[in-house]
Amino acid sequence: MYGGGDALNHKQKLEISSHNHPPLDYLFQSAPSNSFLGSRSMVSFGALGGVDKSGSSFFLQDENGDEYLDEYFENQPDKKRRLSVDQVQFLERSFETENKLEPDRKVKLAKELGLQPRQIAIWFQNRRARWKTKQLETEYETLNSSYESLKENYDNLLKENEKLKIEVVNLKSKVLGVACKNEEQSSAKSDVTDVESPRLADGIHSSLVFELDKSDLLRNGEDNLNEELLQPGYIFANTEDGNNIHPPASSCYYGFQVEDPAFSFWSN
DNA sequence: ATCGTCAAGCGGCGGT
DNA sequence: ACCGCCGCTTGACGAT
Numbered sequence: 001m002y003g004g005g006d007a008l009n010h011k012q013k014l015e016i017s018s019h020n021h022p023p024l025d026y027l028f029q030s031a032p033s034n035s036f037l038g039s040r041s042m043v044s045f046g047a048l049g050g051v052d053k054s055g056s057s058f059f060l061q062d063e064n065g066d067e068y069l070d071e072y073f074e075n076q077p078d079k080k081r082r083l084s085v086d087q088v089q090f091l092e093r094s095f096e097t098e099n100k101l102e103p104d105r106k107v108k109l110a111k112e113l114g115l116q117p118r119q120i121a122i123w124f125q126n127r128r129a130r131w132k133t134k135q136l137e138t139e140y141e142t143l144n145s146s147y148e149s150l151k152e153n154y155d156n157l158l159k160e161n162e163k164l165k166i167e168v169v170n171l172k173s174k175v176l177g178v179a180c181k182n183e184e185q186s187s188a189k190s191d192v193t194d195v196e197s198p199r200l201a202d203g204i205h206s207s208l209v210f211e212l213d214k215s216d217l218l219r220n221g222e223d224n225l226n227e228e229l230l231q232p233g234y235i236f237a238n239t240e241d242g243n244n245i246h247p248p249a250s251s252c253y254y255g256f257q258v259e260d261p262a263f264s265f266w267s268n
Numbered sequence: 269a270t271c272g273t274c275a276a277g278c279g280g281c282g283g284t
Numbered sequence: 285a286c287c288g289c290c291g292c293t294t295g296a297c298g299a300t
Contacts, residue, residue: 082274082297101288122276125289130274132290 083123087113091120095127 083091090113094105101109101124110117 103288119275121288123274126275128289129291 083113083115083119087115091123091127095124099124099128099131 091109094109098105101121106117106120106124109115109120113120
C-alpha cells in the first residue's frame with residue numbers, strides 16, 4: 001500500500017497509523033463505551049464517536065482516545081486493524097452504487113468515515129478483487145453444471161449407440177440365419193418341385209422371410225427399430241422401377257454388404 | 269496448530 | 285514523472 005507507485009512518506013504512514021486502532025478489549029479497559037464500536041474486536045479509531053444528526057459526518061474523530069492509542073501502538077507498532085462494522089456497511093453501500101472510486105467520492109467517504117483517503121482506495125481495491133473472485137466462482141459453477149449436463153447427455157448417447165450397435169449385429173445374424181434356413185428348405189423342395197414357393201430373386205418368398213423374422217424378434221423383445229431394418233429394401237434393395245435386385249447366386253448371400261450405407265454408420 | 273478473512277505492502281503496468 | 289489500479293503476497297487476528 002505504501003510502496004511502489006502508492007508510496008507514501010513516513011509522515012503519511014504515521015498519520016494513517018493514527019487512524020488505526022487497538023483491539024476492542026484493549027479499548028474497553030480504559031475507553032468509554034461507544035455505539036460505533038462494532039462486534040469485531042478490531043476497530044478503526046475513526047469509528048469512535050456518535051451519530052451526526054445532520055448526517056454530514058458519520059463518524060467523529062477521536063478526542064480523548066490518543067492516550068490509550070499511543071500506549072497501545074507503542075507496544076504494537078505494526079498491527080493491522082480491521083474497519084468497524086459500521087464503516088464496512090457504509091463502504092458496502094457506496095460500493096453497491098458504484099464500484100469505481102472517483103477522487104471526489106474518495107475524499108468524501110474518507111471524511112465521513114474518519115479514515116485516510118488512501119484507506120478508502122485500498123478498501124475499494126480489495127473489494128473489487130473480492131467481487132471478481134466471487135464472479136469467477138459463480139461463472140465456474142455455471143460452466144461446470146453446464147459441462148456436467150452435457151457430459152451426461154453425451155454418455156447417454158454413447159450407451160444408446162452401443163445398444164444400437166449390438167442390436168444391428170443381432171439383426172444381421174438373425175436375418176442371415178433365417179434366410180440361410182429358407183434357402184436350404186427351398187433348395188430341398190426345389191429338388192421335388194420348382195413351382196410351390198417362388199424364391200426371392202432366385203425363388204425365396206420375401207414376405208415369408210420377413211414375417212418369420214419379425215415375429216422372432218418380437219419374441220426376443222427387440223424394439224421397433226427392427227421394424228425399419230426389416231423392410232425388404234434393407235436386405236434386397238429395390239430398383240427404381242420396383243424390381244428386386246437379385247442377390248448373387250452363391251448360397252446364403254442375402255444382400256448385406258460391408259459398405260452398405262445403411263450400416264456403415266455402425267462399423268468402426 | 270491451522271485455516272480463513274481482511275487490511276495493507278509490493279511491484280508492474282497503462283494513462284496522462 | 286506521477287498517479288491509480290491490479291495481481292499477488294504478507295501480517296494480524298479470530299475461529300475451530
